[in-house]
Amino acid sequence: MTLKKQADTIRTILKARYPDVKTQLDYHTPFELLIATILSAQCTDKQVNSVTPKLFQKLSTPQAFADAPLELIEELIHSTGFYHNKAKNINACAKALLENYGGIVPKTLEELVKLPGVGRKTANVVLGAAFGIPGIVVDTHVSRIAGRLGFTAQSDPAKIEQDLMKLIPKKDWSDFSLHLVYFGRDLCKARKPDCPACPVSELCPYSEKSQ
Numbered sequence: 030m031t032l033k034k035q036a037d038t039i040r041t042i043l044k045a046r047y048p049d050v051k052t053q054l055d056y057h058t059p060f061e062l063l064i065a066t067i068l069s070a071q072c073t074d075k076q077v078n079s080v081t082p083k084l085f086q087k088l089s090t091p092q093a094f095a096d097a098p099l100e101l102i103e104e105l106i107h108s109t110g111f112y113h114n115k116a117k118n119i120n121a122c123a124k125a126l127l128e129n130y131g132g133i134v135p136k137t138l139e140e141l142v143k144l145p146g147v148g149r150k151t152a153n154v155v156l157g158a159a160f161g162i163p164g165i166v167v168d169t170h171v172s173r174i175a176g177r178l179g180f181t182a183q184s185d186p187a188k189i190e191q192d193l194m195k196l197i198p199k200k201d202w203s204d205f206s207l208h209l210v211y212f213g214r215d216l217c218k219a220r221k222p223d224c225p226a227c228p229v230s231e232l233c234p235y236s237e238k239s240q
């Protein structure tokens with residue numbers, strides 16, 4: 030079986046197992062999603078969701094984030110970790126949004142990654158969830174499972190993204206990323222993957238090796 034065919038089969042199985050996937054971050058607007066995704070670096074979605082209601086109540090627009098003292102942003106996002114950097118990035122991101130994009134979150138990867146604190150992963154989350162524009166999101170689950178399944182031999186997220194873009198049809202890029210995230214939380218966990226219960230174990234080289 031070719032790798033492409035293998036990826037197609039695994040994609041179909043995961044789609045059936047997780048028919049209804051969506052980002053776990055709470056948001057009401059593309060801007061809120063952008064901020065929530067920046068906050069989700071090195072932090073759980075659950076923790077971000079516990080912080081954002083109060084954050085967006087106090088600061089609801091790019092202008093408000095641009096004008097806010099860093100100390101206030103830091104105080105509001107403190108429990109998401111790395112709060113000095115995140116506050117600085119969010120403040121700079123809001124300013125750049127106002128200066129370069131009229132305060133509107135852009136809809137292209139090229140424009141999004143020019144914003145401070147926004148890498149390809151954050152940009153692809155925003156494109157997929159807020160605008161329905163497909164993008165491969167390489168987070169810790171996606172990089173780990175793509176490696177185990179033999180979809181990539183790379184460790185650099187940008188290269189993993191390229192490998193997956195070749196294997197997965199474009200229309201499925203966002204959903205496939207989410208399928209791997211759900212799968213990673215559910216069965217193909219970092220420390221102890223549950224290979225005996227895995228619906229794709231027959232197609233997984235990691236499973237063969239571990240037996």
Ligand code: SF4
Pocket residue numbers: 177178216217218222223224227228229230231233234235236
């Ligand atoms: S067989 Fe094991 S390592 Fe392979 S995808 Fe399934 S759970 Fe992950």
